[in-house]
Amino acid sequence: MKKFLEYVAEDIISKYGTDLSRIAVVFPNKRASLFLNELLAKQAGHPIWSPAYITISEFFNQHSKLxxxxxxxxxxxxxxxxxxxxxxxxxxxxxxxxxxxxxxxxxxxxxxxxxxxxxxxxxxxxxxxxxxxxxxxxxxxxxxxxxxxxxxxxxxxxxxxxxxxxxxxxxxxxxxxxxxxxxxxxxxxxxxxxVASDPAIDYRYDTYIFIGFNVIQKVEQQVFMRLYKEKKARFYWDFDKYYMQKKQSGILINEAGHYISRYLDKYPNELDCSNDAIYDNLHKPKEITYISATTENIQARYINTWLKENERYKYGRNTAIVLCDEALLSTAIHCIPEEVESVNITTGYPLFQTSISSFVLQLLDLRINGYSSGKGTFRTKHVMQILSHPYAQYVSGQSTTIKEKLANERIYNPTPAILSQDKGLSTLFRSPDNNQPLTQWLLDVIRTIADKCGTTEKDQLTQESLFRMYTLCNRMNELVKSGDLNVDIITLQKLIVQIINSTSIPFHGEPAEGIQIMGILETRNLDFDHILILSCNEGNMPKGINDSSFIPYSIRKANGLTTIDNKVAIYAYYFYNLIQRATDVTIAYNCSTENGHTGEMSRFMLQLMIESNAKIRRVSLQAGQQMEFSHAPIIAKDKNIRQALDEIGYLSPTSINRYMRCPLQFYYNNVAQITEPEEDMDEMSNRIFGNVFHNASEILYKQLMDKDGSITRDSINYAIKHKELIGRIVDMAFTKVIFEGKSNKKIEYNGLQLINREVIIRYIGRLLEIDLQLTPFKINNVEASAYTDITIYTSLGERKLRIGGRIDRLDQIYDKNTACTRLRIIDYKTGRYTMKKINTIDEIFKMPIEAGKHADYFLQTMLYAMIIRHDKDYNPESLPVSPALLFIQHTSEEGYDPTISIGKERIIDISDFEDEFTERLLNIITEIFEPKIPFKPTEDKSICEYCPYHSLCGR
Structure with a gap:
């Protein structure tokens, strides 16, 4: 079908010849100018003096001093x-x-x-x-x-x-x-x-040709009328009789023609309005298909199929993909089939979706939240995030080295001097200076990246995103330096984020070549034979009408300002104008009501169904895939795994409990030796908190003990009275556990660490109050090692193994209730737990471990108690040994006794349960090493929620 601009080109050449040097062609936007220029040259058949091509915005700019x-x-x-x-x-x-x-x-x-x-x-x-x-x-x-x-x-x-x-x-x-x-x-x-109000303006061209306008603002109307009266203006209108029809009352049947119908009398059309070949095309036969899809991405993926159907991709620039939701662009680009040789993209790529955007946001977070101006140090967490970003390698070749140094040497709160290993890192971790704005620092970092990317990175999108981000930050920097943008650093950060989110990267290319991918606004004045419109939902077409204004609707309407009604009419024109000369139209919409979608097709699609005589085919777009539920693997103990098991010579209670929780988790950790992710020491996980508490209690009790390990009432009272002593000891524990003894100067706590320090001091005080009731008693050892050798028998024969671990505290007390002296294996617990009763030994070894019963705690402390019961070094007098779990947060309960119970019976001596416990324990350990029993995933899927290996097993 002949296109609108072809008719325009023919008419211009017939009326003005081939010397168009004194003519300016004015379009609503730039895109159509290259198409028209090509058509003019083609129509003339030989070289011509081209007219000037300008947009309406450029027209006003040319005639203003502002x-x-x-x-x-x-x-x-x-x-x-x-x-x-x-x-x-x-x-x-x-x-x-x-x-x-x-x-x-x-x-x-x-x-x-x-x-x-x-x-x-x-x-x-x-x-x-x-x-x-x-x-x-x-x-x-x-x-x-x-x-x-x-x-x-x-x-x-x-x-x-x-x-x-x-x-x-x-x-x-x-x-x-x-x-x-x-x-x-x-x-x-x-x-x-x-410009519109200045009668003295001398317009530079002899003739202005205005092509393809729809809505004309009053300022434009005033200029158009002046030029028309001076016989300097000509007008070409693009419309269809379908939406220009009027009812008997004179009201238009369709709002798409609302504006053009007003202007035709004032600004006469250069083309013949009665020519049906130009202006009566919506009634002509078309293949129209409506497609409902359940997601946005399914629509984008359909691009591949649609272009291949009937070999639409071979039609090049006569084929267009129009995105009503321009957020689909990144997905759409990746769905272009290999057969397509060239693509032209008009709509912009969101800047916030690029790597440089994420890096800049991390830089802002580093400067705002990751730097202590009082201490002159950075927070390790924020530094590690920066060094882990892909762009860090462009800043410095030492980024990986300094990252490993911070991790291996456990350097916390590093200073700029520690981080500045070369010029790039010195720029990246420059100490903030009030005389140098944040924006200047961002510019220096981006320039450093761009210098390296210019020689190593050939990806155009990367280079364009760097340029756009640099331009944005440079403009902000100029405003800061000029005093126009005089705000604090927090406000500046928020403004930069807002601007990044609203900025797009324009694509460059030859508009007249290849498959056209564009937003709805870029389609003006252009006609295509094959059109795919994506995400044509109510809210996208017409675009979600934002009527936010300080001027209420009623006042706007009374004074002739733009209202919602005007915006709907504008988008109606875009929709019908886009499809009026096409012969093959496919329109897809999201029928899902999830994630904020209404599931409604555009009102214009409904109008076309009801008001037109077009035969519309309706189909549903299915993903063509069924949801696959991943199944955790079952690992058979083949030759390699048996060899790995043979290399395990020691098992801790933690490892045994891990197997009972989930055999597959044991395999990943103990056999495959895949380590769990490192914890962020700044965040004070429960494990780190517990380690600091354990270390502080060890230091404290070593200071309170006499030479024989005795703890007296006076020594505990002294510690309770002198809280500064406890504070110093907790600081020592923090230095050892978190800072690994690297710091010889005063510790610089972050806010979370400071809060946890106070909690640990309170916990230590509570522990002292509990122990005061036991005095005098004796602490035989703290952080003592307790191991024993065992023998198991698998289908491959005898196997020897060492089991055990470290005891938090081994003490000796006189039990008034039993009138005897006994040893206690104390395991400190700093968390808040609701302990369920363990009624039998079998419950301790039940697989998987039942959530909330904490049977793993029982296994650990009972194993240690059993080992100590027979260790002549720790228990030369063969005293009864009791396993105990001391929950610090429960010690305020009246008559609190940490000794664990099986059913209603407190375990005064582990010997009473030793045989049964040992039998069950050996059975579990035998199962671990038995070649015929594979490593299976746990049946309790609630365990998977917090498992560090859930992404590996795929459950």
């Missing part, structure tokens, strides 16, 4: 005007959205040539409107209906605040315009209005 201000700069300036006029001290980051809304309102007022004073009239008496003679009856009716909502009976605080701001809008408007004019800049509407 320049369009940078968007960030405009927000900064309107914030100053806002503060000056209202006296409201609002931070710039909070004001940012308000500023965008205000500029949008002012822009709309100016483009529609509205009387700003009238729009922002200060209505002091909401019951009466003074001097409304300039309003017609309909406008008066609309305004009174609006102000009736602001009577004294319905005057909420929110409305009070709105009215306070609304009353100053005219002041802000005037102040802002004066402020901008002094600087020689303007927002778009301000510039347009100035």
């Amino acid at each position: 320049t369009i201000g940078d968007s960030i700069k405009l927000i900064c300036d309107i914030h100053k005007s806002f503060t000056e006029c209202t006296g409201i001290d609002e931070t710039l980051d909070h004001f940012y959205g308000w500023g965008q809304m205000l500029i949008s309102d002012f822009d709309d007022i100016d483009k529609n040539m509205a009387d700003a004073s009238q729009v922002f009239r200060n209505v002091k008496n909401l019951h009466e409107l003074d001097d409304i003679s300039y309003l017609d009856d309909e406008q008066k009716k609309i305004l009174k209906r609006f102000f009736s909502n602001f009577t004294d009976d319905n005057n909420s605080e929110l409305k009070k605040r709105f009215m306070q701001l609304w009353c100053h809008l005219e002041d802000i408007y005037n102040n802002f315009r004066v402020r901008l004019k002094h600087q020689g800049i303007a927002y778009e509407g301000m510039m347009y209005r100035e």
Whole structure:
């Protein structure tokens, strides 16, 4: 089918010949100009003097002494005007959205040539409107209906605040315009209005040809009319008779023709409006398919199939993929089949989806949350995040080395001097300086990356994203240095994040070649034979109408400003104009109601179904895949695994418990030796907290013991009374556990560590109070090693093994209830647990370990008790040995006794349960090494939730 621009090119050549040097062709956007230029040359058949191609925005720019201000700069300036006029001290980051809304309102007022004073009239008496003679009856009716909502009976605080701001809008408007004019800049509407209102402007070209416009703002109408009267303007309108039909009442049947129908009489069409070949195409036969899909990505993946069907990809630029939701772009790009030789992408790629964006956000977090200005140190967590980012290698070749150094030497809160191993790292971890803005630091880091990427990274998207980020930060830096952006570092961070989220990277390419991928706005003036429209949902088409404004709908309508109604009509035109000359149209929409989607097809799709005579085929797009549930593997003990098992000569209670929790977890950890992820020492996990407590209690009791290990009432009272002693000991424990004794100077705690320090001091005090009731007693050992050798028998024969571990505390007390002396194996527990009763030994060895019973604690302390019971070095007098679990948080209970019980019977002597315990223990250990028994995943899937290996087994 012949395209609109082909008709335009033929008409221009026939009327103006081939010397078009004194003609300017004006389009709504840039994209169509290359297409028209090619068509003009083709129509002429020989070289021509091309016309000038400009957009409507460039047209106004050429005739104004003002320049369009940078968007960030405009927000900064309107914030100053806002503060000056209202006296409201609002931070710039909070004001940012308000500023965008205000500029949008002012822009709309100016483009529609509205009387700003009238729009922002200060209505002091909401019951009466003074001097409304300039309003017609309909406008008066609309305004009174609006102000009736602001009577004294319905005057909420929110409305009070709105009215306070609304009353100053005219002041802000005037102040802002004066402020901008002094600087020689303007927002778009301000510039347009100035040009439209200046009768002295001498337009540089003899003829201006305006092509493919739809909605024309009043400033544009004024310029168009002046040029038309001076016989300098010609107009080419692109429409279809389908949406230009009127009812008997004179109202259009379809809103798509709302604007063009108004302009045809004022600005006559150069083409013949009665020519059905040009203007009656929606009625012609078309293959239209509606596709419902359950996700956005399924639609994007369909691109591959759609292009291959009927070999649509071979039609090149006559084939277009239109994204109503431009967030689909990244997925769409990866779905282009290999057969496609060239693709042209018009819509922009979101900057926040690029690697440089994530790196900059991490840099901001490093400077804001990861640096202590008082101490002059960085937090290790934030440093490690930076060094782990792929872009760190571009900053410095030493990034991996310094990262390993921090991890291996456990350097916490490193200074810039420690981190600055070369020029790149010195830039990255530069000490913040008030004389050098945050934005300058970001620029230096990005420049360092760009210098390296320029020689090693050939990916265009990477280079474009770096350039765009550098440009953005450079603009912010200039505003900071000029004083326009005078905000604190937190506000600056928020502004940078907001701007990154709203910035896109334009793609470069030859628009006249290849498959066209574009947003809906880029389709204006262009026709395609084959069209795939994706995500054509209500909310995307028309685009989610955001009516946020400081000017209420009623007032906007009364003063001829843009309203929701106008925006719907604009998008209706885009939709119908896109498909009117196509012969093959496929429109997909998301039918799912999940993740914020309404599941509704666009209203324009419904209109086409109901109002047109087109035969529309409806199909559903299925993923073509069934959900596959992953199954955790069963690991048979083959030759390699048996060899790995043979190398295990020692088992700890922790390893045995791990097997009982999940044999597969035991395999990953003990056999395959896949270590668990390192804990962040800054975050103080439960294990790290427990280690600090254990170490502090060990140091304390070694100081309180006499030479024979005796603990007296006086020694404990001394420790309770002198809390500073406990504090020093806890500091020593932190130094050893977290800082590994590397620091010889005062410890610098972060906030979380400081809180946990106080908790540990309180726990130590509570432990002392419990032990005070036992005095005098004797501590035989702390952190004592307890091991024994065992023999098991598998199908391969005899196997010897060593089992055991370290005991938190081995003490000797006199039990008043039994009137005998016994040893206790104390295992400290710092967490809050609700212990369930263990009624039998069998429950300790039940697989998997039942959640909440903590049978693994029983196994550990009972194993140690059994070992100590027969160890002549620790128990030369063969005293009874009791296993005990001392839960610090439960010690406030009256009569608290940490000795564990089986059923109702306290274990005064482990010997009473030794035979049964040993039998069950040997059975479990035999099972671990038995070649015929594979490593199977646990049946209790709740264990998988916190398992560090769940991603490996795939459950």
